[in-house]
Amino acid sequence: xxxxxxxxxxxxxxxxxxxxxxxxxxxxxxxxxxxxxxxxxxxxxxxxxxxxxxxxxxxxxxxxxxxxxxxxxxxxxxxxxxxxxxxxxxxxxxxxxxxxxxxxxxxxxxxxxxxxxxxxxxxxxxxxxxxxxxxxxxxxxxxxxxxxxxxxxxxxxxxxxxxxxxxxxxxxxxxxxxxxxxxxxxxxxxxxxxxxx
Amino acid sequence: xxxxxxxxxxxxxxxxxxxxxxxxxxxxxxxxxxxxxxxxxxxxxxxxxxxxxxxxxxxxxxxxxxxxxxxxxxxxxxxxxxxxxxxxxxxxxxxxxxxxxxxxxxxxxxxxxxxxxxxxxxxxxxxxxxxxxxxxxxxxxxxxxxxxxxxxxxxxxxxxxxxxxxxxxxxxxxxxxxxxxxxxxxxxxxxxxxxxx
DNA sequence: CTATTTATTGACGAATTTGACAATAAATGT
DNA sequence: ACATTTATTGTCAAATTCGTCAATAAATAG
Numbered sequence: 356x357x358x359x360x361x362x363x364x365x366x367x368x369x370x371x372x373x374x375x376x377x378x379x380x381x382x383x384x385x386x387x388x389x390x391x392x393x394x395x396x397x398x399x400x401x402x403x404x405x406x407x408x409x410x411x412x413x414x415x416x417x418x419x420x421x422x423x424x425x426x427x428x429x430x431x432x433x434x435x436x437x438x439x440x441x442x443x444x445x446x447x448x449x450x451x452x453x454x455x456x457x458x459x460x461x462x463x464x465x466x467x468x469x470x471x472x473x474x475x476x477x478x479x480x481x482x483x484x485x486x487x488x489x490x491x492x493x494x495x496x497x498x499x500x501x502x503x504x505x506x507x508x509x510x511x512x513x514x515x516x517x518x519x520x521x522x523x524x525x526x527x528x529x530x531x532x533x534x535x536x537x538x539x540x541x542x543x544x545x546x547x548x549x550x551x552x
Numbered sequence: 553x554x555x556x557x558x559x560x561x562x563x564x565x566x567x568x569x570x571x572x573x574x575x576x577x578x579x580x581x582x583x584x585x586x587x588x589x590x591x592x593x594x595x596x597x598x599x600x601x602x603x604x605x606x607x608x609x610x611x612x613x614x615x616x617x618x619x620x621x622x623x624x625x626x627x628x629x630x631x632x633x634x635x636x637x638x639x640x641x642x643x644x645x646x647x648x649x650x651x652x653x654x655x656x657x658x659x660x661x662x663x664x665x666x667x668x669x670x671x672x673x674x675x676x677x678x679x680x681x682x683x684x685x686x687x688x689x690x691x692x693x694x695x696x697x698x699x700x701x702x703x704x705x706x707x708x709x710x711x712x713x714x715x716x717x718x719x720x721x722x723x724x725x726x727x728x729x730x731x732x733x734x735x736x737x738x739x740x741x742x743x744x745x746x747x748x749x
Numbered sequence: 750c751t752a753t754t755t756a757t758t759g760a761c762g763a764a765t766t767t768g769a770c771a772a773t774a775a776a777t778g779t
Numbered sequence: 780a781c782a783t784t785t786a787t788t789g790t791c792a793a794a795t796t797c798g799t800c801a802a803t804a805a806a807t808a809g
Binding site for chain 1: 752753758
Binding site for chain 1: 665667681709
């Protein structure tokens with residue numbers, strides 16, 4: 356028998372959304388269960404009912420971020436044109452991110468602060484960074500086969516730094532300006548790969 | 553009469569040192585007075601005795617960071633050679649920082665997370681970022697007078713992003729590699745200013 | 750309508766954090 | 780030795796946070 360239908364999956368998403376917002380605004384330690392409850396509009400015990408303890412909440416967030424990262428990776432591949440892919444990549448990383456007012460960079464940075472205390476978190480951040488770096492390196496090297504691998508890695512590191520820092524800087528300066536400048540810098544950085552050939 | 557000599561100034565520094573370490577490792581919210589006390593090796597009530605309440609602790613940290621920033625700015629000016637100053641600037645920003653295993657970037661990022669709740673913190677971060685951006689723009693423009701101001705600002709933004717992110721990335725990858733790559737990317741970025749002339 | 754399953758609420762205890770105070774110990778000038 | 784100032788310690792109460800549970804409300808199948 357099914358009786359009252361379960362809405363755990365929806366509640367889960369609502370709670371994790373609220374948790375993300377709280378982590379971005381108050382940091383991992385500052386994201387209190389009470390704040391998460393207030394942000395989601397649910398009573399605090401419902402967090403336990405739908406997701407679990409505080410550790411399980413973080414665990415669930417990491418799993419969801421893993422999924423989201425893979426999805427965006429897939430979309431990225433589909434939307435990429437056959438040629439001029441590096442240009443399209445930067446468009447997605449900066450223009451699209453600016454338009455949708457996403458906060459992934461802030462979330463990543465907020466999570467990386469408490470990483471020492473949470474081994475799983477540390478591992479996830481490691482995986483994401485390594486994967487992102489490898490993806491960007493691949494695109495760069497594909498369009499610039501003659502480039503040195505050392506240079507490619509340096510450029511990819513720079514693009515990621517601009518990508519992650521744009522949102523943080525947007526807290527202290529004009530968001531539009533920061534995103535424009537960040538993209539411009541990233542474009543120039545990529546163009547330097549043509550120096551070798 | 554003086555009686556027992558006061559060591560408040562030394563204790564203050566010890567406590568603020570411990571506070572900095574805790575903020576870097578656990579974030580602003582996670583930097584408990586108890587953890588600060590343990591880190592400094594002092595009893596918790598001594599924090600109140602020497603610095604004050606939690607808010608006053610943050611206030612004292614901001615003042616000290618203001619001072620430190622001005623000092624480094626002064627050292628920066630003195631150690632700068634007459635020519636090739638952009639190169640020297642990047643040497644200081646990355647090589648020197650790597651050698652002294654400083655954590656200013658992490659501290660800045662950790663503080664920027666809780667900025668919304670603390671107006672003074674918000675103001676300080678604003679001031680520091682604006683000042684650093686202006687300084688770097690000045691050096692870039694001094695060596696590349698023909699460059700567009702828009703490009704100069706974009707390059708300066710990129711250099712700051714690499715500067716701030718290097719330490720965070722060092723948490724997830726090899727520190728030496730990250731700093732080398734970051735510096736290399738920053739150098740390439742600066743060299744693109746020669747494109748216009 | 751009734752039974753069953755789930756959602757929701759209210760409330761409790763343990764642990765942590767913070768601010769505050771009194772009491773004690775230590776160091777210096779006289 | 781004595782008085783005075785500071786450092787240090789121990790302890791307390793209020794507030795917050797977290798986990799837990801029992802009780803209640805709601806929704807669906809039969």
